């Protein structure tokens with residue numbers, strides 16, 4: 255490899271490495287490293303999340319158990335309330351009955367006490383009658399007292415249940431608070447994990463983009479063209495492709511001063527460098543490996559920096575404009591061959 259070419263390749267490599275680094279990762283960080291870090295963070299975030307989820311499940315179980323307990327207490331209170339209502343009805347009924355009996359007794363016995371006494375055939379008969387009524391009254395009063403006792407008993411039980419519920423209330427409240435706080439931690443962690451997943455996605459895309467650029471760059475050095483040509487030199491097109499004064503002009507002429515750079519129109523491999531003093535002067539052919547070849551003519555040998563077999567990159571300088579061979583002034587004669595036949599270069603140039 256010629257020294258100039260080596261320098262050129264180095265320069266191109268340097269240019270290329272900055273070119274790759276700049277657009278793909280402006281921060282200057284290595285995306286593979288970043289991805290690894292994100293994935294580690296993600297792993298940790300997942301572990302944390304699972305822990306929190308387990309904790310939340312446990313708290314939920316505890317909360318549900320407490321809620322169930324309070325629910326049972328509520329049921330008991332409701333049942334006691336119903337029992338009290340039922341008992342109250344019986345109690346009122348009995349109370350009424352008791353009072354009626356009292357009134358009846360009073361009217362029949364107490365008021366007519368003397369009359370009864372006098373009306374009795376004997377004192378013992380009076381006593382018997384009086385005793386019977388007394389027993390009836392006593393029995394009704396006992397029933398009434400039974401209802402009152404029942405009422406007191408239910409009320410006491412109900413109060414005990416209510417006290418129990420009251421005692422449970424702060425415990426339940428604390429459990430609810432605990433559950434809510436862990437739930438919010440879980441929400442934050444879920445959000446964090448989602449963010450990391452998004453970052454991972456973006457980093458993966460950055461890596462994919464970088465790898466694509468590297469593949470493209472490799473393609474440039476593999477001697478294969480992109481299929482899209484660039485202008486091989488700055489200048490004025492002084493002659494086009496086609497018939498010109500009775501003979502075929504198989505390329506275009508780009509006129510400019512001697513020493514103007516000539517660039518490879520596309521990436522490829524130099525397939526020919528040749529001197530033809532009576533015609534093309536010193537000329538170069540590049541094979542682009544996709545059916546296309548380009549030819550550059552009228553240069554001086556000393557300006558040509560490539561040799562046969564060299565892989566060139568699209569836009570790489572290969573020579574300078576000369577006025578060598580059958581040439582009426584400094585210009586580049588440029589040809590494009592498709593599958594070995596010359597075609598109009600203008601069809602391939604932007």
Ligand SMILES: [Zn+2]
Pocket residue numbers: 493503505506507586587588
């Ligand atoms: Zn020409």
